[in-house]
Amino acid sequence: xxxxxxxxxxxxxxxxxxxxxxxxxxxxxxxxxxxxxxxxxxxxxxxxxxxxxxxxxxxxxxxxxxxxxxxxxxxxxxxxxxxxxxxxxxxxxxxxxxxxxxxxxxxxxxxxxxxxxxxxxxxxxxxxxxxxxxxxxxxxxxxxxxxxxxxxxxxxxxxxxxxxxxxxxxxxxxxxxxxxxxxxxxxxxxxxxxxxxxxxxxxxxxxxxxxxxxxxxxxxxxxxxxxxxxxxxxxxxxxxxxxxxxxxxxxxxxxxxxxxxxxxxxxxxxxxxxxxxxxxxxxxxxxxxxxxxxxxxxxxxxxxxxxxxxxxxxxxxxxxxxxxxxxxxxxxxxxxxxxxxxxxxxxxxxxxxxxxxxxxxxxxxxxxxxxxxxxxxxxxxxxxxxxxxxxxxxxxxxxxxxxxxxxxxxxxxxxxxxxxxxx
Ligand code: MN
Numbered sequence: 286x287x288x289x290x291x292x293x294x295x296x297x298x299x300x301x302x303x304x305x306x307x308x309x310x311x312x313x314x315x316x317x318x319x320x321x322x323x324x325x326x327x328x329x330x331x332x333x334x335x336x337x338x339x340x341x342x343x344x345x346x347x348x349x350x351x352x353x354x355x356x357x358x359x360x361x362x363x364x365x366x367x368x369x370x371x372x373x374x375x376x377x378x379x380x381x382x383x384x385x386x387x388x389x390x391x392x393x394x395x396x397x398x399x400x401x402x403x404x405x406x407x408x409x410x411x412x413x414x415x416x417x418x419x420x421x422x423x424x425x426x427x428x429x430x431x432x433x434x435x436x437x438x439x440x441x442x443x444x445x446x447x448x449x450x451x452x453x454x455x456x457x458x459x460x461x462x463x464x465x466x467x468x469x470x471x472x473x474x475x476x477x478x479x480x481x482x483x484x485x486x487x488x489x490x491x492x493x494x495x496x497x498x499x500x501x502x503x504x505x506x507x508x509x510x511x512x513x514x515x516x517x518x519x520x521x522x523x524x525x526x527x528x529x530x531x532x533x534x535x536x537x538x539x540x541x542x543x544x545x546x547x548x549x550x551x552x553x554x555x556x557x558x559x560x561x562x563x564x565x566x567x568x569x570x571x572x573x574x575x576x577x578x579x580x581x582x583x584x585x586x587x588x589x590x591x592x593x594x595x596x597x598x599x600x601x602x603x604x605x606x607x608x609x610x611x612x613x614x615x616x617x618x619x620x621x622x623x624x625x626x627x628x629x630x631x632x633x634x635x636x637x638x639x640x641x642x643x644x645x646x647x648x649x650x651x652x653x654x655x656x657x658x659x660x661x662x663x664x665x666x667x668x669x670x671x672x673x674x675x676x677x678x679x680x681x682x683x684x685x686x687x688x689x690x691x692x693x694x695x696x697x698x699x700x701x702x703x704x705x706x707x708x
Contacts, residue, residue, distance in 0.1 A: 288373075290380040291564055293691040297383040298393055299400065301331035306687055306696020309383050312376050313555040313697075314361055314520070317406040324359045324409055328379055329555060329698075332403050335379065339399040345382060345392070349374050360413040361556065362635045365500050365519045372500075372519070373560055408554035410461040411522075412498055417459060417550075417637045418625060419494075419526055419542075420451040422616035424570065426644035429656045446574060449616035449624050451641075454526075455547035459637070461554050466527055466702040468678060469548035473531035486529035486545075488661075489676045489704060492642040493594050493652035493684060495611050496524040497618050498556055499636040506629040511582035514619035515559060517632065523553035523592075523684045523700035524639045530655055530675070552637075553684070553700040561695050565589045565688035567612050576620070579627055586617035590697075592643060592686045594652070597703075599679040602668040606657055609643050609650045611686070678706045 290312065297309040307313070307329040317334050318324045327334040340346065341353035351371050355364040364372065382392040392399075421427055424441075427450075431440030444450065460466075468489055474481045500519030503509060509517050526546065533545030569587035590611035597603040621638055642652040651657045654675050658664050664672035676682060681703040687696035 288377070288560055288563060290377045291561065293564075293693045295380060296385040297330060298385045299330050299333065299383055299396075304694065305331050306694065306698055307331055308693060308695070309380055310693045311557060311561050311695045312379050313557045313561065314364070315411045315554045315556065316360060316409040317401075318409060319401060319406045323357065326356045326358065326361060326364055329403065330383055330400075333400040334403050334406055336399045336401055337375075340382070343395055343398065346375060346378060349378065359409070360635070361411050362413050365412075365498070366634045369500065369516070372558070376558060376560060408461065410459065410552065411554055411556050412635045412637070414456040414459055414637045415633050415635055417454040417456040417639070418451050419454045419546075419639045419641060420449050420616065420621050421641040422449050422614050422621065423641055423644050423652070424615040425613065425646055426642040426652060426656065429644060429651065433655070433660050446572070447576065448580070449621045451621070451625070452541045454542070454550070454639070456637070458547055459550045459552055460702070462551060462698070462700045462702070464551065464702060465705045466549045466551065467708055468704055468706055469529050469532065469544070471529060471532040471544050472535060474535045481535060485706070486531055487675070488530035490528045490530050490654045491594065491676065491682045491684075492526035492528055493592055493607060493609060494524040494526050494639045494642060495590070495592075495686065496522050496552065496637045496639040498522065499632045499634055499638065502633050503626060503631050505631040507631070508626045508629060509622050509632070511580055511619045511623035514582065514622040517622060518559050518618060520556040520558040521562065521697070522556055523686050523697045524637075525551040525682060525684050525700050525702065526639060526642070527551065527702070528653070549702070551684075551700045551702040553697050555698050557695060557697055562588050562590070562688060564690055564693070565695070569612070569617050570615050572615065579623055580620045582617060582619035582623070586619050587612045587614060588688065589690075590686050590688045592684070595683045595685070596667070596673065596676070597681040597683060598667060598669055600669060603683070604665075604668055606665055607649065607651055609645045609652055611640070611643060613643060613645050614640060676704050678704055680704055
C-alpha cells in the first residue's frame, strides 16, 4: 500500500530545484538553530528548512494530539518516542500543507513564518545517541579486507555468513556533517618494525556507511523478531565511520576496534524516514547457507539507495572516488536488529546502528580507501596531480546518498568532514 505522502504525482507550491534531495515526497527530520535562538525540530523541502514549532504554533498539528513541546527540543528523541502513528501523521500533514492542490490550509500565506532558507540556519546533530553499534554486513567489504589481511583462501571468518558481525562503538564522538575531524594520534607498529611508535596516524581512512535510528524502546530481556524489526526503525542517515588503519591494525587483537575508530564519526543532519524509503525497497542478495530461523525476515528488506564518496581538496576541486549502493548489503537492518536483541539486550529511542562499510562488486564501488587504493598499492589520482592512498590533512570527505524512481529523488544531503592536523 502506498503512503499518501509518497505519491510521485504530488507537487508542491514551494520552488524545489531539479535534482534536489528534498522534494515533497521526502520530508526528512532534523534539528536546526537560527542565530542565537534555541534549537528546534525541522523538516526540509528544496532549499528550505521547515520550522515545525512555528507550524505548530499556528495550529497545524492541533488535531494530532501530542505535546507540541516536542518540536522545541535540541534532539528528535522525544518526537520519535511519540511512535510511528504520530510521526507518520506529522509527515503526512506536512505533505498536505505543502501540496500544490491543498484545499483546507492557509499555509501559503504563512510561508514566511515557517520556511527558512537552509543557508541561513545551522543544522545540528539530529539525535541524542545513547548507544552506537557498528556492523560489518557487506560481503564485498568483508571479503576484500579478509583477502588483504589473511589471503584469498580464508578471507571470510567461519561465522560471517551465519550472523551479522558487529561491535559496540562510541556515541560521544559522533559529530554532525561539517564538523572538522582531527587526525588521531596513537600507537602503531610501522611495517617491518619490531617496536611500536606513537604519533599521528598515517593511514587515516573513511568508511562509507548508512545508519538507522532506533524508534522504539524495548525492555531488558526482550527480543525483537526480524519480521517486526521495521516497527523499531525510525529512519536512516549517512554515516562515515572514520578509521585509522595503522592504529586499528596494531590494537585490534583480540577484542576488536577501539582507538582506531572512536576519535570521530560523521553523520548527516537529516534522518530520512523508513516511510519515505518505502518505494525503493528491493530484494537483498541470496544468503547461502540459509540463516538460522531467528534471522528470517521475509520479504524485500533491502533499499536501492545510491551512494557516493567524494574527496574535496583544499583548492576546492572535488573527485568522486566511489559509487556504491545500500542494496548490496548482505545482512539487512531487520536481521541486524533481531541479532542485536536476540540475547535480550535492550534498545532505546535514538540508538544508532550503522551498517558497516558498504562496498559493491566492482573496484570503483568500494567503500573505503583501504580497498579503493588496495592497501596503498593502487593510489588514486587527484585533479591537482597528487595521489591518495589514504586521507591527507586538508582533504574533505563527502558522503552523498539518494534513491530515485518514477522521477522522484529522495536524498540524504551530505555527511562531510575535513581532516585537520590540529585544532
Ligand atoms: Mn565501520
